[in-house]
Amino acid sequence: MKIRKGDTVRVMKGKNRGKQGKVLHTYPKVGKVLVEGINEKIRHTRPRRQGQKGQRVTVYHPVPVANVMVICSSCGKGTRVGFERRDDKKIRVCKKCKKSFS
Ligand SMILES: [Zn+2]
Structure with a gap:
C-alpha cells in the first residue's frame, strides 16, 4: 500500500470524484482506505428501549485505493x-x- 494514514487524497472515480480528504484508516488486506468526509452514509438506528430515540448516524465507508x-x-x-x-x-x-513524503 502506498497510501498511509494521515495522507491527503483525492477521489478520482465514482460518485465522490473530485472530493478531497484525509486518510483516517487503511485496510491493506482489502486494498481500501477510509477517507474523512468521503463516502458518507447515514445509518438510521431504531429505538431499542423505551424512552430511547431513533438516530441518524453518519458513518464513512472505505473506498478502493485504486480510486x-x-x-x-x-x-x-x-x-x-x-x-x-x-x-x-x-x-x-x-x-x-x-x-519525500513526511
Ligand atoms: Zn510533489
Missing part, C-alpha cells in the same frame, strides 16, 4: 507515489517533484 490519488504536500498536485532508498531506508517520494 484515489495522493496529494503531495510539497507541490500540492495529485501524484503517484514512488519509493526511494535513502540512508538504507525506504522512503516514499512524490513522482512529480521527487520530494
Whole structure:
C-alpha cells in the first residue's frame, strides 16, 4: 500500500470524484482506505428501549485505493507515489517533484 494514514487524497472515480480528504484508516488486506468526509452514509438506528430515540448516524465507508490519488504536500498536485532508498531506508517520494513524503 502506498497510501498511509494521515495522507491527503483525492477521489478520482465514482460518485465522490473530485472530493478531497484525509486518510483516517487503511485496510491493506482489502486494498481500501477510509477517507474523512468521503463516502458518507447515514445509518438510521431504531429505538431499542423505551424512552430511547431513533438516530441518524453518519458513518464513512472505505473506498478502493485504486480510486484515489495522493496529494503531495510539497507541490500540492495529485501524484503517484514512488519509493526511494535513502540512508538504507525506504522512503516514499512524490513522482512529480521527487520530494519525500513526511
Ligand atoms: Zn510533489
